[in-house]
Amino acid sequence: MSNTPQKPVIGISCGDLNGIGLELIIKTFSDSRLLELCTPVIFASNKVVNFYRKSITEINFNYQSTKEYNRLNNKQVNVFNCWEEEVAVNPGQLEDAAGKYAVLSLQTAVAALKQQQIDGLVTAPIHKKNIQSPDFNFPGHTPYLKSFFEAKDVVMMMCAGSFRVALVTEHVPVKDIAKYITKENIVSKLHIVHKSLQRDFGIDKPRIAVLGLNPHAGDEGLIGNEEETIIKPAIKEAKNSNMLVVGPFSADAFFARKHYDKFDAVLAMYHDQGLIPFKALASGDGVNYTAGLPVVRTSPDHGVAFDIAGKDKADASSFLTAIYECIDIIQQRADYDLNRSNPLKKINPEVFARMEDEDIRE
Known part of the structure; x- marks a missing residue:
């Protein structure tokens, strides 16, 4: 990924399969104008995405499916298939399987973030109880990301x-x-x-x-x-x-x-x-x-909302804001790092460009 992405690739973990995460994602990216600002990559499976797409009325949501990062379409929503098997989706229910696949989505997205296949990550809500396993013993996203990226x-x-x-x-x-x-x-x-x-x-x-x-x-x-x-x-x-x-x-x-x-x-x-x-x-x-992370991660400020899951009642406002915030921070961080690496960049851009032309930056 570029150090100063003009159109960043934003990864989205799907969250608990029985929560409101996928509904929020579908509602958010049904507005095609977002594709002018970022390239979305949803870490889930076609089957689960289609389940929720059918449950949402009056929505215009299209995507392409992929298993390879070099085949991402920057003019379309991308679904990166983390699994192929059938998974029972029961909106509103606290189930081990829903937590297992939420973790798989998160782990795949975080690995892509570390490998710089994506520029930032927006995480849909998980439930702290059903994500627990011998391989994932964290109370939430924040401590997991701290551990994965070895942040002090x-x-x-x-x-x-x-x-x-x-x-x-x-x-x-x-x-x-x-x-x-x-x-x-x-x-x-x-x-x-x-x-x-x-x-x-x-x-x-x-x-x-x-x-x-x-x-x-x-x-x-x-x-x-x-x-x-x-x-x-x-x-x-x-x-x-x-x-x-x-x-x-x-x-x-x-x-x-x-x-x-x-x-x-x-x-x-x-x-x-x-x-x-x-x-x-x-x-x-x-x-x-x-x-405090070396990467950019945002999320909405609410939970899985089992009480309204699958009922087409979820408000995507916070999730949409999380997308915008992720994009803004990626760009702001890139600008800050560029200015730090070359203090002359803080000068008026037109003046700096003229200095570059005259080759007097030293």
């Missing part, structure tokens, strides 16, 4: 336009959260968020807010001391690394008073502290982005 650390970051919420801890039982709130963890997450805001979102000098762990951010140590002994020292260390980081803020007041409007990202301490206000405020258009 990653951050789950929810995005809705300029509103971004990152997490220190993700899918951790509430009783265990506090033991993961360490200075080292917070500083690591802040470095990743800061770098991602620069490289992936084009923000030169990011402003990051940090939430407290306890109610009222501990009330000066009256309600827990993590803010005083852990979070404030972490913020101080981040500031010493030339990051603009402020906090810790009381989480309820921070969101209620719309302080998030003043920052490029918010670092929450745990899942519900960040995701409840995010999902309430993002109005269904949120995207989950994995910061």
Whole structure:
């Protein structure tokens, strides 16, 4: 793949076969205008795609089938067949087979991403229970991608336009959260968020807010001391690394008073502290982005939705936004890397072109 893809190849894992993933994919790519922005590759099988295509009314969805990356059609949706066997599809049911093939789709897509057969990945929702096996022992996409790409650390970051919420801890039982709130963890997450805001979102000098762990951010140590002994020292260390980081803020007041409007990202301490206000405020258009990976991966900010699966009721807004975000980050990252490799590229493009012509870049 090109370092600066004009029309990136976007891989899409199908998610749980009995969830809403394939319905979202079909609805999203029934709009042929998306083909002007990217070349989609759906990792699934023709039979499963056809099952859901027939269940969706008034849809114009066409695709070509392939098993070879060198035969992708950049003017059409591509279905990369990860399996040929018949698989029973039972929308709305939690079944081992649906999880098994969701993992197969994901593993095939991630291997293609590592081999640079695709430029970015958008993952449809999986169910954390039926994906478990001796060969796949991860609670979700994020820890699997971290392990596969051997990343030192990653951050789950929810995005809705300029509103971004990152997490220190993700899918951790509430009783265990506090033991993961360490200075080292917070500083690591802040470095990743800061770098991602620069490289992936084009923000030169990011402003990051940090939430407290306890109610009222501990009330000066009256309600827990993590803010005083852990979070404030972490913020101080981040500031010493030339990051603009402020906090810790009381989480309820921070969101209620719309302080998030003043920052490029918010670092929450745990899942519900960040995701409840995010999902309430993002109005269904949120995207989950994995910061800290050497590759680009996004996903919608919702789950498998078994209650509406197969009923042609799924709203594809978040999935469509995840596609757009993936495309945008790929291009932004490519531009950032190009500018870093040649600082003169930051000059007005017309001036730089003239300098190139005169061969005076040295």
